[in-house]
Amino acid sequence: MTQTLDEISAILLYAAMGGYAIAFIAFTFDLARRSAVRTAVESGAERIAAARSGASARGGVGTLERPVAPARDREGVSLRVAVVLTVLSWLLHLGATVLRGVAGARVPWANMYEFAMTGTLLIMAVFLGLLLRRDLRFIGAGITGLVVLMLGVATVGFRVDVVPLPAALQSYWLVIHVLVAILGTAFFTIGFALSVVQLLQARREHDPASRLRLPASVPSAGVLENAAYRVVIVGFVFWTFTLIAGAIWAEAAWGRYWGWDTKEVWTFIIWVVFAGYIHARATRGWRGSRSAWLAIVGFSAVLFNFGIVNVFFKGLHAYSGL
Amino acid sequence: MSRSSELARPADHYDSDGGDAPVGPRLGPVGWLRFGWRQLTSMRTALLLLLLLAIAAVPGSLVPQRSSDPNGVAQYRVDHPDLFPIVDGLQGFDVYTSVWFSSIYLLLFVSLIGCVLPRTAHHWRAMRSRPPRTPARLARMEEHTERETAGTVAEVLERAEGALRRRRYRVQRYGDSLSAERGYLRETGNLVFHGSLVGILVAVAVGGSLGYSGQKIVVEGEPFVNYVAGYDSFTRGRLVGDASLDPYRLTLDSLDVVYERDNPNAIGQALDFTASVTLRQPGEDDSTAAQIKVNEPLRIDGTDVYLLGNGYAPRITVRSPEGEVVFSGAVPFLPQDGNLFSTGVVKVPDGLPEQLGMVGLFYPTPVTLESGALASSFPDLTDPLLSFNVYTGDLGLDEGVPVSVYTLDTEELTQIAGRGTDVDSVDLAAGDTAELPDGLGTITLDGVSRYASFEIHSDPARLWVLVFAVLVLAGLLTSLFIPRRRLWVKAAQVDGAVRVELAGLARGDDPGLVGAVGELAEDVTGVRSAATT
Numbered sequence A: 001m002t003q004t005l006d007e008i009s010a011i012l013l014y015a016a017m018g019g020y021a022i023a024f025i026a027f028t029f030d031l032a033r034r035s036a037v038r039t040a041v042e043s044g045a046e047r048i049a050a051a052r053s054g055a056s057a058r059g060g061v062g063t064l065e066r067p068v069a070p071a072r073d074r075e076g077v078s079l080r081v082a083v084v085l086t087v088l089s090w091l092l093h094l095g096a097t098v099l100r101g102v103a104g105a106r107v108p109w110a111n112m113y114e115f116a117m118t119g120t121l122l123i124m125a126v127f128l129g130l131l132l133r134r135d136l137r138f139i140g141a142g143i144t145g146l147v148v149l150m151l152g153v154a155t156v157g158f159r160v161d162v163v164p165l166p167a168a169l170q171s172y173w174l175v176i177h178v179l180v181a182i183l184g185t186a187f188f189t190i191g192f193a194l195s196v197v198q199l200l201q202a203r204r205e206h207d208p209a210s211r212l213r214l215p216a217s218v219p220s221a222g223v224l225e226n227a228a229y230r231v232v233i234v235g236f237v238f239w240t241f242t243l244i245a246g247a248i249w250a251e252a253a254w255g256r257y258w259g260w261d262t263k264e265v266w267t268f269i270i271w272v273v274f275a276g277y278i279h280a281r282a283t284r285g286w287r288g289s290r291s292a293w294l295a296i297v298g299f300s301a302v303l304f305n306f307g308i309v310n311v312f313f314k315g316l317h318a319y320s321g322l
Numbered sequence B: 001m002s003r004s005s006e007l008a009r010p011a012d013h014y015d016s017d018g019g020d021a022p023v024g025p026r027l028g029p030v031g032w033l034r035f036g037w038r039q040l041t042s043m044r045t046a047l048l049l050l051l052l053l054a055i056a057a058v059p060g061s062l063v064p065q066r067s068s069d070p071n072g073v074a075q076y077r078v079d080h081p082d083l084f085p086i087v088d089g090l091q092g093f094d095v096y097t098s099v100w101f102s103s104i105y106l107l108l109f110v111s112l113i114g115c116v117l118p119r120t121a122h123h124w125r126a127m128r129s130r131p132p133r134t135p136a137r138l139a140r141m142e143e144h145t146e147r148e149t150a151g152t153v154a155e156v157l158e159r160a161e162g163a164l165r166r167r168r169y170r171v172q173r174y175g176d177s178l179s180a181e182r183g184y185l186r187e188t189g190n191l192v193f194h195g196s197l198v199g200i201l202v203a204v205a206v207g208g209s210l211g212y213s214g215q216k217i218v219v220e221g222e223p224f225v226n227y228v229a230g231y232d233s234f235t236r237g238r239l240v241g242d243a244s245l246d247p248y249r250l251t252l253d254s255l256d257v258v259y260e261r262d263n264p265n266a267i268g269q270a271l272d273f274t275a276s277v278t279l280r281q282p283g284e285d286d287s288t289a290a291q292i293k294v295n296e297p298l299r300i301d302g303t304d305v306y307l308l309g310n311g312y313a314p315r316i317t318v319r320s321p322e323g324e325v326v327f328s329g330a331v332p333f334l335p336q337d338g339n340l341f342s343t344g345v346v347k348v349p350d351g352l353p354e355q356l357g358m359v360g361l362f363y364p365t366p367v368t369l370e371s372g373a374l375a376s377s378f379p380d381l382t383d384p385l386l387s388f389n390v391y392t393g394d395l396g397l398d399e400g401v402p403v404s405v406y407t408l409d410t411e412e413l414t415q416i417a418g419r420g421t422d423v424d425s426v427d428l429a430a431g432d433t434a435e436l437p438d439g440l441g442t443i444t445l446d447g448v449s450r451y452a453s454f455e456i457h458s459d460p461a462r463l464w465v466l467v468f469a470v471l472v473l474a475g476l477l478t479s480l481f482i483p484r485r486r487l488w489v490k491a492a493q494v495d496g497a498v499r500v501e502l503a504g505l506a507r508g509d510d511p512g513l514v515g516a517v518g519e520l521a522e523d524v525t526g527v528r529s530a531a532t533t
């Protein structure tokens, strides 16, 4: 029974990956198309906008230039196809994850394969959830691409059979601590994607001659920065909770709340980097691109913590299942 | 108007007036001190130190640490004999207590205190002062709008004041205008957050000097008494004396382990450990029974007992040729693999014609591999087998040098039985008695007990660390998600109508500012507009 359920789960996951991959192509196609359209009609409107912002920089003190609503370029079929496909794939992904949990009769995040599965599920959930409130489809290509990559690595490199929980993991803290960590990661991922676009956009804004093209509906670097910040601070709160919950669990399991175990070290490093990011946002000379780089460094540390520390570093948290 | 006049911020905070070019110090030592202090408590320094702290924490995850992985350090010495002294010289095996790591975080906390104290004083005053005067030119604010409405100036302002108060703004009237502010909790939260970080640091330090921890291996049926010499290994804080321990007695009645037997992918995986113990407090006649599990320590008045490991302890009796018992006891063996193949050492220094040392290999469920070698195929006991290589000679126990009970230095000894000699190893099933070679006597395997490896911990400041950690989280939530903003309303009579000017200014991240000004405008004019945001 366990085996069968797990096999069905794997098949659903492959289907979801296929769906995400096609969605990725559609998102990318859409980006390419709209960027191309934009180059063709690089219009008077843009020149006027540039002149305007130049004027306000000279004239206005203390006021903020309100972001001009970007010209809404015509929405293509590919974009809608991409979103619909992403939602459908997500449902398959959800099914795969739930079945895996049922197969193991426990939460589906007890080894790296399952972390990756639930983690990408939540990245997608946060992305789709945010889509309801804001048009973030311009990071769709980045997010679906990243998720396909992660799932690919997980199914090839981390896949393990369903085994019961080792005694050390039989605790309700597994449910809370790990789930919140994964949630934090999901928000950091969206923040990362927004920060990358922010950097591209900033480069384009600084250098009008730049050959970098982005669709006109992509907001300005400043708007992207604020959006990234809002997502990252949610992730940061979850991460802070993860750190505290982890310490409480460590106290119950190992008799000390903090022991500088490698996994603890990296969780701490990530926390400090993002605290740095939040500070940078409040420090003159560090807002903008520099702080965006910190969000990217922080996310890289999250990936490192998951992909490298789990597998190659020795420590008490040795349950990658590999 | 000075935008930062009510929030004390380091000069290089983005929302502050201070010029960002560092002002050179005035001559004189006081000037230099002040300059240095300003630098240390600036946002830039805090950021730099934070990033430095993150980087400095990395090496400790690459190199084994004495605190968490002493065996790893020993192994590192063997693997990298050349590198070892260099890394050790840089305190690379004690990163988190090293001079360089400590100086970074101590500087950071000095900076933090230097930053937070003046802000706390400032905030205290700001909370009890009135919202500042309405600025002359509202149009210059971040968010600004104008409406016209019927009525009188007094009515309009009254409506606005009511609306603002309902939304929990603090409101002050200045002539024909209102000045309102909300979100003081944002700053409070920020101060609680940073202050609680200091609290954590202090609580951890206090706990470190008042706490202790130790490990003890206890075989089923045997007791453990909580006193310093009763431990296999023991570390304590500076303020812990020999008499500080509560000398209770803990007897391990049994250790029960449940193994997976069905799932073909996980045969032999341990699913559950239960240590049943009897606890007797000093000076009390009654004892209480209790259980200890992984993740469920036994908490005894501030000291906690954790179940961290387990293994087998064969019960062995060695008799001299005359039949006298020269050794008897349960000997803990160290597990070597998941199926609890274990090794251990028996030393018999007295009572036999020669000193006797034996290296034992223990197979809980023995199988013979294709190669002919023995192995264990399951961690539970199924016809267990104990196999000894036997040595004679000077065991080196009389030289006063402490020797580990888990190792036997065979270099100076003569092997008289087991692999590498003509004589077969001494193999015993439970209950068996065998002759030792050379007529040295007999050895009996009376049975096999389990042992538990307990970790006993005391940290009196633990609760404080938790309290401050919760405050950190609470402070973080309020400071990140409660918007702080100012709103202004100015009303003026123009030809039978009232012209209302509304403006808003966010202090820090505030996605809701635009909406707040829009809503207030609707409340004041009574006109609902569709989708004003």
Ligand code: HEM
Pocket: A275, A278, A279, A282, B009, B010, B013, B040, B041, B042, B043, B046, B050, B108, B109, B111, B112, B113, B115, B116, B189, B190, B191, B193, B194, B197, B475, B476, B479, B480, B508, B509
């Ligand atoms: C252990 C070191 C520190 C950590 C982990 C840390 C972390 C944080 C975090 C997470 C925030 C955002 C949440 C909040 O506003 O409460 C923050 C904000 C802030 N921190 Fe720190 N901080 C540290 C040290 C400092 C120091 C030394 C200073 C002073 C130089 C400082 C000044 C500030 C200020 C002014 C803000 C408000 C930023 C804003 O206006 O958005 N912090 N800090």
